[in-house]
Amino acid sequence: MLVWFSVTPIGTGSPSVSAEVARALDAVEATGISHRTDPSGTLLEGTWEECMTALRAAGDAVLEVSPRVSFTCKFDVRTDKPDQRGEDKLASLSGKRRRGGGAPSAA
DSSP states (O other): OEEEEEEEEESOSSSOOHHHHHHHHHHHHHHTOEEEEETTEEEEESOHHHHHHHHHHHHHHHHTTSSEEEEEEEEEOOSSSTTOOHHHHHHHHHHHSGGGTOOOOOO
16 A cells, blocks of 8 residues: 655644654654655555554654644555555556657647
8 A cells, every 4th residue: 555645734833844744754754664755745655554553653743743733645555456666656657658668648
């Protein structure tokens, strides 16, 4: 299962939320789940239970220093490829792009 998410602390009194987001990422890391962060959010790779545990840990960490947290999440659950990772999806996509030998798509 893949879950991409971002957290938005609300009510911090500051336009910068990097300290609160850092707390969320530290909490995710402490769960041991495979993850990687980009400028817009974090991709989790694991079982349903592992992903939910990591999301809960991220939210709880933010709520320790902020009265409210908002999540944006995208879930990718596949029963035909339960062990598929983000890098697998990117490799498949790369192979299908024009430079990778795939047929061009109609725009």
